[in-house]
Amino acid sequence: MTQPKNPLHGFTLEQIVTALVNHYGWAKLAEQIDINCFKKDPSIKSSLTFLRKTPWAREKTEALFIATKLYQQ
Known part of the structure; x- marks a missing residue:
């Protein structure tokens, strides 16, 4: 089933x-979303672990992705 919207x-x-x-780099991303997984010894793996366990942080990350329109590239 598709989700066009x-x-x-x-x-x-x-x-x-x-x-x-x-797009931002770790430092600028940490300024945009103030969470430790982006500030202290950041990595994709550690960020994914945190974001999967923390719904509010995941929502902020997804909202920033949409706001920067990176999905249109």
Whole structure:
């Protein structure tokens, strides 16, 4: 079933975090979303672990991805 109005459809959390890191870099991403997994010894793996366990942080990350329109590239 397709979700044409869902801009996150077809993107994994790993793809979202990777795109944000490529676009902003870790330091700027940490300024945009103030969470330790982006500030202290950041990595894709540790960020994914935290975001999967923390719904509010995941929502902020997904919202930033949509706001920066990285899904349209």
